[in-house]
Every structure is written in structure tokens, then in C-alpha cells.
Amino acid sequence: MIVNNLKPPYYAVIFSTITEDNLEGYFETAQKMEVLAKLQKGYLGIESARNEIGITVSYWQTLEDIVAWKNNLEHTEARNLGRVKWYKQYQLRICKVEREYGFSK
Amino acid sequence: MIVNNLKPPYYAVIFSTITEDNLEGYFETAQKMEVLAKLQKGYLGIESARNEIGITVSYWQTLEDIVAWKNNLEHTEARNLGRVKWYKQYQLRICKVEREYGFSK
Numbered sequence: 137m138i139v140n141n142l143k144p145p146y147y148a149v150i151f152s153t154i155t156e157d158n159l160e161g162y163f164e165t166a167q168k169m170e171v172l173a174k175l176q177k178g179y180l181g182i183e184s185a186r187n188e189i190g191i192t193v194s195y196w197q198t199l200e201d202i203v204a205w206k207n208n209l210e211h212t213e214a215r216n217l218g219r220v221k222w223y224k225q226y227q228l229r230i231c232k233v234e235r236e237y238g239f240s241k
Numbered sequence: 242m243i244v245n246n247l248k249p250p251y252y253a254v255i256f257s258t259i260t261e262d263n264l265e266g267y268f269e270t271a272q273k274m275e276v277l278a279k280l281q282k283g284y285l286g287i288e289s290a291r292n293e294i295g296i297t298v299s300y301w302q303t304l305e306d307i308v309a310w311k312n313n314l315e316h317t318e319a320r321n322l323g324r325v326k327w328y329k330q331y332q333l334r335i336c337k338v339e340r341e342y343g344f345s346k
Contacts, residue, residue, distance in 0.1 A: 138257045152243045185290040225345045231336035240330045
């Protein structure tokens with residue numbers, strides 16, 4: 137659930153969202169996109185949490201891998217649907233992970 | 242709730258957590274730390290979501306601002322308490338935000 141096997145440098149996409157009340161079709165599509173993301177070149181992992189807002193962070197080897205995933209046709213269609221139907225607001229940030237610390241009991 | 246007024250480059254700290262069942266004192270301390278973080282030099286904003294895991298992303302002007310906040314005494318005490326009492330596992334990532342896209346209805 138928490139991705140803890142990576143070594144910087146690599147890339148993170150932070151996707152912060154506020155959704156509409158009617159989320160018909162959303163969870164199926166989100167699930168499908170997560171399965172599809174895992175098949176992409178350079179995919180390293182994903183973490184996701186939601187209450188008032190949603191935050192999904194996906195991890196990638198390179199910037200080029202992120203661009204290729206952005207341009208994936210099914211992903212593009214899902215994103216377009218998301219803007220029309222499910223999202224009130226989102227912010228997407230592309231980041232280079234420079235340092236990392238972990239803790240586990 | 243979603244931070245959407247920033248211009249890259251700046252820094253993000255992604256803090257992903259799994260907590261213990263007994264969270265006595267946790268929410269008070271988390272709230273106190275959020276108030277304290279907002280008073281620090283270079284603080285730009287925070288986003289937070291929780292269900293099975295928690296993800297808190299705080300945004301900062303520079304790496305030096307992040308190190309100064311890490312070394313803040315009250316924050317250090319809260320972190321130590323967190324490791325002893327509240328966290329089963331966490332991962333903390335320091336990232337440079339390079340690109341950003343927003344959408345709002």
C-alpha cells in the first residue's frame with residue numbers, strides 16, 4: 137500500500153482532486169486506469185487516499201515515461217471523461233524525487 | 242483544500258503513512274503541527290487525505306526551508322512521538338515540483 141522499495145532519483149505525479157457528488161462510473165474507470173498504469177514502461181508504484189479530497193501519487197522512472205502514459209489513448213479518454221463528469225477541480229504536479237526516508241515497525 | 246496558486250519550481254514533501262489502531266493524541270498533534278508549519282519560512286501550502294493510508298503533501302519554497310522545518314524542536318518531538326506511538330509505517334519523499342497543470346469548473 138505504501139511504496140517503499142524505490143531509490144531516488146525518480147519521478148512522482150501528485151494528482152489532487154475534488155470530485156462531484158455523482159460518481160457513476162468513476163470507480164470502475166479509476167480501477168481500470170490503475171491496472172493499465174501498472175502495465176506501462178517505467179511504472180514504479182502508486183499510493184492513493186481519499187476523504188474530503190483525493191490524493192493519488194504515482195511513481196515513474198523518467199519524465200518520458202510520464203509523457204507516454206499521459207498520451208496513452210485509453211488514459212486520454214478517461215481523463216476527458218473525468219473533466220466532463222467527475223472532477224470539480226484537480227491539480228497535477230510532476231516532481232523529481234530527490235531524497236527519501238522510510239520507517240517501519 | 243487543493244493548493245492551486247503555486248508556480249514551479251518549488252518543493253513538495255510527500256508523507257505517506259499507515260497508523261496504529263490507537264490514535265490517542267494523534268489528531269491534536271497533527272493539527273498543532275499543521276498550524277506550526279504554516280508559520281515557517283518558505284511554507285507554501287498543504288494537502289491531506291486519509292482512508293486506508295494517509296497522504297499529506299506539504300509545499301515549500303526551497304530545500305533549506307524543508308530542512309529548517311525538519312529541525313524545528315516541537316516538530317522533532319512530534320515526529321519522535323509519532324514513531325513510538327502512532328505510525329506503523331511511513332515513507333517521506335522530498336521532491337522538486339517541475340511542472341504543474343490545474344483544472345477547475
